[in-house]
Each structure stands twice: as C-alpha cells, then as structure tokens.
Amino acid sequence: MKLVFSVRRRYLCLMRRTLLRLFCVGWLAYAWPLHGDTGRILKVLPEFLDLKGRTSLSPSLYERDAYQAVLRDHPSRREGIRFYVQWHTKGAVWEPLIVRLELRGAASGSFPKRLVVDTPVENTGSTLSHWVEVTLTGDEYRNFGGVTAWRATLWEGRHALGSQQSFLW
Numbered sequence: 001m002k003l004v005f006s007v008r009r010r011y012l013c014l015m016r017r018t019l020l021r022l023f024c025v026g027w028l029a030y031a032w033p034l035h036g037d038t039g040r041i042l043k044v045l046p047e048f049l050d051l052k053g054r055t056s057l058s059p060s061l062y063e064r065d066a067y068q069a070v071l072r073d074h075p076s077r078r079e080g081i082r083f084y085v086q087w088h089t090k091g092a093v094w095e096p097l098i099v100r101l102e103l104r105g106a107a108s109g110s111f112p113k114r115l116v117v118d119t120p121v122e123n124t125g126s127t128l129s130h131w132v133e134v135t136l137t138g139d140e141y142r143n144f145g146g147v148t149a150w151r152a153t154l155w156e157g158r159h160a161l162g163s164q165q166s167f168l169w
Helices: 002-035 059-074 138-144
Strands: 039-050 078-089 099-106 111-121 130-137 147-156 159-166
Touching: 039 059, 039 147, 078 099, 078 138, 078 147, 099 130, 111 130, 130 138
Parallel strands: 039 159
Antiparallel strands: 039 078, 078 130, 099 111, 099 147, 147 159
C-alpha cells in the first residue's frame, strides 16, 4: 500500500512540474510577439504626373487607370511620378518614424541610378492607417530618368518595421 502512494505522489509531482513548464513555455510564446516591431507598409501606389501635375483628368478610378496607361505609353507627356504610401503602426512608438522610398532607374554605364527619399511621418496614435505622398518632379525626375524598381520601408529610428517592394526590386 505504501508503495502505491509513493508512486502516485511521484507521478503527481512529475505531472505538476511538466504542466508548470508547459504553461511557462506557452506564456512566453504568447507574450514574445507583443514586444516585436509593430508597423508595416500596407500599400504603395506609383502614379505618373502629367505636365500640369495631374494624375487623372477626372475623379473616376477607371479614368485614372486609363490616363495612367496613356502617360506610361507617352513619356513626353510626363512631368514626374508620385508614390502614395499607406502605412500603419500599432501601440507605442518611441523614436521618430520615417517612410523611406528607394528608387532604381535605368542603367547608365554599368550600374543603375539610385535615389533614396526619406519622408518623416507622425504617428497620431490612431489605430487607422495613414497615407504619405512622395513626389519626384522637375529636374530631379528628368535627371533620374525612368523608375524601374522601388522599395518603400517604414523605419522607427534605426529599426525597419516593414517594407514593400516592386516585382523587379
């Protein structure tokens, strides 16, 4: 009889320790992502600008897409390019936020042209997403040439929170 109680007590003690360890591991696995980076880039919309700085002739989305196709086919009608970047953060942000847009252009010589545009953004604490516009016009656009690839990144200080890139990046 004494042997049965001793075995049962060891078994219960072993099960209790095992369950406690599983609980601790599960709690750490659940809590670990809460301390990670909490921002991301949701969407990037590149649009050409015509000689008057317009992206569309009317507010219709269909007309905008049709006009963008015309500007894409006729580079002489373009004056620049504008990138609309949608970004989002969750929770507290401790350092300044920056949306960095990296552009690659057509190759001149052996390497493609590169341009990096940093745009500081402000986190209002809202749970909604935010939009920022990055525009490249005038001499800067003409000297750079056509954009062949892009990458948008959301930075908090020196830490990248999220990014999105074009197919050719």
